[in-house]
Amino acid sequence: MRFIGIDPSTKTGLVILDKHGEVIDTMEITAKGTDPGRMIDIIEQVDFQLDHGDQAAIEGFAYGAKGRAVDIQYGIGWGLRMRLFDGNTDYIEVAPAALKKFAGAKGNAKKDELAVHIFKRWGxxxxxxxVRDAxxxxxxxxxxxxxxxxRPIDLTAFQSAVVAAIINPPSKKKQGA
Structure with missing residues (x-):
């Protein structure tokens, strides 16, 4: 049993944990060339790291962000989701704010602030x-x-809230209702 974290981007972060939460491997996956070839290369490199039975979490899209870089991130993100789905890899999608909250930071925390929380919580x-996000x-x-x-796991109240929201997402209100 392995647990995979994927932060999709042109520099895709990937972390593999064992069943006890210990790090097996970390990597930042990049590729050279032009798109869509570069995107395909990143997706294939991630796929190469996956094993049957892995449980994965992929960072959700940053809705509202703009620009060509975001378009490329969305392409890589959707490509990875399709590969995970096609390969029968169980995965969950985690909103960027939920990722930060699980680490103990606020949803709008900056990258360097998040790094401090990650180090304090897990070393x-x-x-x-x-890679830190992954x-x-x-x-x-x-x-x-x-x-x-x-199975028992020791979580803080805010971590439990993140997990509960992923397992039982709040129902979305219909527009006009």
Whole structure:
């Protein structure tokens, strides 16, 4: 049993944890060339790291962001989701604010502030903010899996709230209702 965190971007962060939450591997995946070839290369490199039975968490899209870089991130993000789905890899999507909250920061925390929370909580540090985000995502994948399977896990109240919202998302109100 492995838990995978994926922060999709042109520098995709990927972290693999074992069943105890210990780091097996960390990497920042990049590719050269032009798109869509570069996107495909990143997606294939991520796919190469996945094993049957992995439980994954991928960072949700930053809705409201604008620009060509965002278009490329969306392309990579959707490509990774399709690959996960097609490969029968169980995955959850985690909103950027939920990722920060799970680490103990506010939803609008800056990258350097989040790094401090990650180090204080887990003793994990890495020069890449993409890998740091992927680390938290892998921790969330593990927590959600354990909660869904009624296995004990020690979570703070705010971490439990994030996990509960992923497992039982609040119902969306219909427009005009």
């Amino acid at each position: 994990f540090e890495h020069p890449s903010d993409n 680390f938290v995502l892998a921790q969330i994948a593990r927590a959600v899996y354990l909660e869904r399977n009624n």
